[in-house]
Amino acid sequence: MQLQPIARTFALLLAAIPILSSLLCAQQPMVLWDFNQTNDLLRATSGTATLAVLGGLRTAPASGLGSSDPSTNADFALQLTGFPKQGTGAQSAGLEISTSTVGFQSVVLKFDVRATSTASRRLQVLYSTDGQTLKAGPAFTLNGGATFTNGLTVDFSAIPEAANQPDFRVRLVSDWDGDSYVGAAGNYSTVGTWRIDHLRLTGVSSGVQPGDSESENSLLPTISSQPMSLQVPDEGGALFRVAAKGAGPLGYQWFLNGQLLSGATRQELRIAQVSPDHLGLYTVRVSHAEGSVLSEEAALSLLTDPTIRPVRVEAVPGPQGSLRLAWPTRPGSTYSVLRSEGWDGLTTVIATGVTGGSLIETPPAGDQFFYWVQVQ
Numbered sequence: 001m002q003l004q005p006i007a008r009t010f011a012l013l014l015a016a017i018p019i020l021s022s023l024l025c026a027q028q029p030m031v032l033w034d035f036n037q038t039n040d041l042l043r044a045t046s047g048t049a050t051l052a053v054l055g056g057l058r059t060a061p062a063s064g065l066g067s068s069d070p071s072t073n074a075d076f077a078l079q080l081t082g083f084p085k086q087g088t089g090a091q092s093a094g095l096e097i098s099t100s101t102v103g104f105q106s107v108v109l110k111f112d113v114r115a116t117s118t119a120s121r122r123l124q125v126l127y128s129t130d131g132q133t134l135k136a137g138p139a140f141t142l143n144g145g146a147t148f149t150n151g152l153t154v155d156f157s158a159i160p161e162a163a164n165q166p167d168f169r170v171r172l173v174s175d176w177d178g179d180s181y182v183g184a185a186g187n188y189s190t191v192g193t194w195r196i197d198h199l200r201l202t203g204v205s206s207g208v209q210p211g212d213s214e215s216e217n218s219l220l221p222t223i224s225s226q227p228m229s230l231q232v233p234d235e236g237g238a239l240f241r242v243a244a245k246g247a248g249p250l251g252y253q254w255f256l257n258g259q260l261l262s263g264a265t266r267q268e269l270r271i272a273q274v275s276p277d278h279l280g281l282y283t284v285r286v287s288h289a290e291g292s293v294l295s296e297e298a299a300l301s302l303l304t305d306p307t308i309r310p311v312r313v314e315a316v317p318g319p320q321g322s323l324r325l326a327w328p329t330r331p332g333s334t335y336s337v338l339r340s341e342g343w344d345g346l347t348t349v350i351a352t353g354v355t356g357g358s359l360i361e362t363p364p365a366g367d368q369f370f371y372w373v374q375v376q
Contacts, residue, residue, distance in 0.1 A: 027108060027202040031099055034069050035061065035078045035197055042078075042258035048099065049201070050283075050294055053259040054173065055093025058082045067112040067197035068150040077112075077148075077197035083120060083190055087180050091124055094173035095196065096260075098131075098285070098294070104203030105163035109154040109170055111199040117144035117185035119192030124175035125154050131167035131292045132251075139175065144185030148197065164208045166220060167291035172196070220293055221246030221286045227298035232274050233374060234302055237340055240269040242295055244286040251287045256280050272340045272370065274300065313337075313371045315361075322362045327373050329357040335373040339363065 031047030038061040042051045053059055057080045064077035083093050101107050115121065121144065125137035140152055154170070156162040174181065174194075181188040225243035232238050244250055244267075254264035257280040261269075271278050281297040313327040325337065337351040337359055351359055354373075363369045 027106070027204060028104070030101070030104060030107070030201040030203050031097075032198075032200040033078070034071060035064065035076050035199075036069070036071055036074050038074075038076055047201075050098040050285075051199075051258060052096045052098065052255055053080070053094075054096055054171065055084065055089060056082060056259075056262070057093050059259075062193075062195050064148075064195070064197045066114070066150075067148045069112070069198040077114070077195040078199075080194045080196065081191070083174055083192060084181075085190055086188055090176045091126065091171075091173045094123075094171055094194075095199075097170045097199075097201070098292075099168055099201065101163060101165045101168045101201075101203060103164070103206055103208050105206040106155075106157040106204040107162050107168070108156065108202050109200075110202070111152055111172070112148045112150040112197045113140075113142060113152060114146075114148040114195040114197075115142040115144050115184040116192045116194075118183045118187060118189035119144065119194055120174035120177075120181045120188060121184035122175045122177040122182065123194075124173050126171040126173060127156070127159075127162070128167075128169040129159070129161035129165050130289070131169060131287050132289070134169075134171065137170075141177075142184045142194075144183065148195070150198070163203075164206055167287070170201075220291045221250055221288055223286060223293060223295055226296045227269075227282060227284060229299040229301075231301050235273045235275070235372070236374065237338065238271040238274050238278070238300055240282055240284075240298055240300075242267060242284050242286065244293075246286070246288050247290070248288045251292075253285045253287070255283045255285070258283075270340075271300075274302070276302075313373055315371055318360065320362070322360055323371075324358060325361055325371055326358045330375070333375050335375060337361075337371065337373050340370045 029047065031049040032045045033051060034045045035041055037043060041059055041061060060079045061076040062079035064075040067077060069075055113123065121142045123140045123142055125139065126134045127137050128134050137154055143149060162168060183192065221244050223242060223244045227240045227242050230238050252265055252267055254261045254269045269282065279300055279302065281299055283297055284295045285292050313325045316324045318324050335354040336349055337354060339348050339350050350361060
C-alpha cells in the first residue's frame, strides 16, 4: 500500500517525458529583425546579434505589406539599394548576421524577400563557423515583382560546427547567375532593390550554457578598453581607439551605423576632417582564429557651440625644417593649433591659448602634415 503513491508519481513522470522531449527538440527563437524600428533599422527586435550592411549598400525603411511579419501596425521592411555594376562585385553586397549560437543546435535561418524586376535574381547564402572562413550555402532564385516571397529557409542542422558556436556568421549577398548578374524579371540594373523582412534565427536547445564553452569563455579576444564617444568641431579631427587581448594576432574591422567601413582594419580609426557623413555610431569587431567580439558603440557628433570652428592655416617653409604658420585673426579670440600626419592621420594639439595669428613649428620627420586652428 505504501508503494502506490510512488508508483503513481513514477507514472506521471513517464507521461511527462514525451512532452519534455518535444519541448527540448522544438525550434526556439534566437534573434529576430522585423525592421519596424525605422529609427534604428539594423538593431535586433529581440535576441542579441549584429546585422551589418556589406558592399556600401544604402538602407531605408520600406513597406513590409505582404511579408510574414505578423505586425499590423507600422509594418516595415529593410530596403537595400546601390548594388554593384554589371559584371563586378559578385557576392560582395548584401547583409551579414554575426551572432553566438552557444546553447543551440539545429540552427535555422528564415527570411522574406521582395526583389524589383531589375535587381539580381540570385541570392547566395554564405556562412562561417570560425568568424573568418566563408563557405557557400544554398542559393535562391528570386521572382521580381510587387510581392514578397516568404519563409525562405536555410537549415544548418547538418553542420555540427554551427552549433554552440560563439562566432557564427551568415551572409545574404547578390551573386552572378553564370558570368554576370541576371535581373529578377528583366535586365539587371544598379537601381534594382531588395526588401528583406521577418529575418530570424531559431535553434534547438543544446543544453550548453553560455560560459560552459571553453572557446567562448577563455579563447575569445577580450576588449580591455572600449572606443570612447567623441564630440568634435565641423572639419575637426577624430580618433577612435580600442585595446584588446587574445592569443595570436588580432584582426580589427570598424563599422559605422552597422555598415562595414572598407579598409578600416587597424586598432585605431582616424578621421582627419569630420563631415556630416562621418557622424553616427562606431563599433569595432576584434577577431582571431578562435572567434571574435564586438565592441560597445561609440558616438561621433559635432560640437554645438557655434563659436568653435576650424580655420585652415598657411604654412611657409623656414630655416632648418621649420614652418611659419599663419591664419586670420579676429579681436578677442584665442586659438588652438592642430596638426595631423597625413590626410587621415592622428590629430595632435601643438599649442593652445594662442592670441596672435602666427606660430613657428618644426614638425617631426615623417609624412606630409596638415595644420588648422580652432577659434575659441
